[in-house]
Amino acid sequence: MYSSRSSAEPVSAQVDAGRDGDGTTRERVLQLVVEEGPISAAALGRRLDLTAAAVRRHLDAMTEQGIVEIKNVTSRRKGAGRPSRRYVISQEGQQVLGDDYLGLARRALDVLGDAVGDEAPRALAEAYFAGHEDRYRQHLAGIDDLDERAERLAELFSEDGFAGFTRKVGRDNPLLAMQSTQLCQGHCPVREIAEAHPVFCEEETEMISRLLEVDVRRLSTQAAGAHVCTTHVPVGRERLAAEQRARRSASDAPQDPTTRTASAGSRLSGGRKRIVISPRQQERLS
Known part of the structure; x- marks a missing residue:
């Protein structure tokens, strides 16, 4: 489920107003939300080497502007608690990024x-x-x-x-x-x-x-x-398909002549396989 807060001031004006000393950091936060959302504030902080409080300040501002939305994500682990907050780009944010004509x-x-x-x-x-x-x-x-x-x-x-x-x-x-x-x-x-x-x-x-x-x-x-x-x-x-093709090619390749001779020598004429009997087996058969 998505939730967001809107502001009466146009988004483009708010974004331009936000391009102060924090503008570059906010753009980096937004870029990660675009690329990896849904993403948590803690994960953003680790990626950008910022405190969670600093990241949330930028997220709160962009949520207020309608650029970013909050998505509540429930963990699949058994016995998980309440849903955690994740951030994604909103449709309005997509328009801010550019939808020409x-x-x-x-x-x-x-x-x-x-x-x-x-x-x-x-x-x-x-x-x-x-x-x-x-x-x-x-x-x-x-x-x-x-x-x-x-x-x-x-x-x-x-x-x-x-x-x-x-x-x-x-x-x-x-x-x-x-x-x-x-x-x-x-x-x-x-x-x-x-x-x-x-x-x-x-x-x-x-x-x-x-x-x-x-x-x-x-x-x-x-x-x-x-x-x-x-x-x-x-x-x-x-x-996997490439490996299978390589194995088939190797099995279809011509064998070494000495290998073929040795293999042929293990069989009698007529294609019958040679059977080797040990002396002990001969005693049992006699």
């Missing part, structure tokens, strides 16, 4: 959609992400490791205003297939459009799959109400 673009797409159907939004989504894909592919060239490709793609997303980052999942699991990476985006510059036209999320997911050269699965999107867009990258499954 989204209202106008959304209205234009609605009009085009009414006139020509779903082809217009899909064509625009394809064109929008095609430009990103061409640039990203150049930066990913030569990076073979899937984890490294996902990490680099997250950096490229950040450079374009998507606040990209990755999370490693299941790395302590002995089953390689259970290990994965989550490619996350803490901000979506086209969220308002994607809310009305989910094809933007679909096209972005397909772009990620092509860039990483692996089937990915979308776990959440901001357009659907989540605070972070999350894409599942099956790193462990791909590594």
Whole structure:
């Protein structure tokens, strides 16, 4: 459940007013909330080397402005107490971070959609992400490791205003297939459009799959109400498949001639296996 307090003063004015000596620290707090929310004040303090009281002062100010929301999280541990407070970016905060001309673009797409159907939004989504894909592919060239490709793609997303980052999942699991990476985006510059036209999320997911050269699965999107867009990258499954391919290639490779001779010598003509009987066994058989 989310809760927030609003203020009559416009958010943009409040943010500009907050850019005093604490402005840089507040921006760092907000950036971590965007990237790692839901996150507690204590966790923020540890990451930024600040006291919990100092962090809460910034969080309280941004909550008052409506930039940040409080999410009450209940622990899964048996016998856990009351829910703990976690902080996430709000929809109003997303707008503060930047949604260029989204209202106008959304209205234009609605009009085009009414006139020509779903082809217009899909064509625009394809064109929008095609430009990103061409640039990203150049930066990913030569990076073979899937984890490294996902990490680099997250950096490229950040450079374009998507606040990209990755999370490693299941790395302590002995089953390689259970290990994965989550490619996350803490901000979506086209969220308002994607809310009305989910094809933007679909096209972005397909772009990620092509860039990483692996089937990915979308776990959440901001357009659907989540605070972070999350894409599942099956790193462990791909590594397991690569190991299996390598073993098959090794088994199919031509054997050393001496090995084949020794193996053939262990069999009699006609393909029957040679049976060696010890003297003791001969006595028992006689």
